Amino acid sequence: MTTEHQHSAAQLEADVKRAVEQGLDLQERVRQLTLQQISSGPFDLAALRELSQAVLNGALAGAQPLLQPALAQTSQAKEQLQQVVAGLDAALAQLAQTASLALQEAAGKAQAFSATDLKSARADFAQLEQMFLDTLQSTASRTRDAAGVILSELAAHSRLKGSAVGAQLQQGWLTTVQQFGEVGKVQLDAGLKLAHAGGDLLRQIAAGVLGGLAEQVKPASKADQAGKQA
Numbered sequence: 001m002t003t004e005h006q007h008s009a010a011q012l013e014a015d016v017k018r019a020v021e022q023g024l025d026l027q028e029r030v031r032q033l034t035l036q037q038i039s040s041g042p043f044d045l046a047a048l049r050e051l052s053q054a055v056l057n058g059a060l061a062g063a064q065p066l067l068q069p070a071l072a073q074t075s076q077a078k079e080q081l082q083q084v085v086a087g088l089d090a091a092l093a094q095l096a097q098t099a100s101l102a103l104q105e106a107a108g109k110a111q112a113f114s115a116t117d118l119k120s121a122r123a124d125f126a127q128l129e130q131m132f133l134d135t136l137q138s139t140a141s142r143t144r145d146a147a148g149v150i151l152s153e154l155a156a157h158s159r160l161k162g163s164a165v166g167a168q169l170q171q172g173w174l175t176t177v178q179q180f181g182e183v184g185k186v187q188l189d190a191g192l193k194l195a196h197a198g199g200d201l202l203r204q205i206a207a208g209v210l211g212g213l214a215e216q217v218k219p220a221s222k223a224d225q226a227g228k229q230a
Contacts, residue, residue, distance in 0.1 A: 005047045008037045013054040013061075020062025020080050030055060030087025031094070038095060045127055048095075052088060052135045059084035060139075060147050067146050078150045085136065085154050092132055092165040100172025129166040133158055 012033060019029045037051055059081055066077040133155060140151035 005050060008040060009050045009054040012037045012051055013058040016055050016058030017062040020059055020084065026080060026083040027087040030084050031090045034088055034091035035094060045131060049131050049135055052132060055084060055088045056139045060143060063147060074146050077147065081150050082154060089164040092128060093168040096128055096165055096168040096172055100175060129163060129169055132163060132165055
């Protein structure tokens with residue numbers, strides 16, 4: 001992980017901790033914070049794992065005072081951790097959506113994209129959900145108090161019922177395959193063409209597409225919020 005990525009992870013951990021301590025609109029705040037860091041530069045799967053870990057570390061640090069014996073406000077801590085995990089899940093789902101849209105847009109371009117590369121792309125997509133679940137479970141396993149039990153329950157629920165990122169990956173994949181079929185052959189823009197190294201799809205898309213996420217995660221203006229409420 002580069003120094004820049006380490007700084008991003010440290011900043012994200014501190015921001016999430018602060019958000020948990022404040023406790024306001026926590027799920028949406030975590031989603032925004034995570035996407036802001038993702039959109040700040042290209043991230044491969046390993047760096048995305050570090051950012052996901054930073055979110056969970058920040059959440060645990062922020063919720064820890066509620067788990068002290070003198071307070072033992074476990075239900076409140078559980079709600080906070082649920083919101084943080086949901087926010088992280090939503091951020092990764094938005095990343096997956098951006099990636100699938102990039103592939104669909106590229107489907108009409110001239111660069112040939114082989115069936116082997118398409119299979120590789122699907123494997124890269126699948127790694128994103130597995131990374132989320134594995135990071136959640138490994139963090140739970142290392143946490144030896146009530147927070148660890150809560151995270152373990154959340155990990156089990158996500159594996160059993162499915163995650164937002166997993167649902168988005170499945171839907172995005174089906175739409176992408178359909179889009180490729182509609183253009184009559186499997187194609188991909190030269191700028192997004194896959195090499196066979198693991199995670200390369202995510203690196204290429206992050207480098208060329210994810211900057212647009214920065215605009216998507218800005219808090220809505222008061223005028224926009226008023227329009228939604230009208």
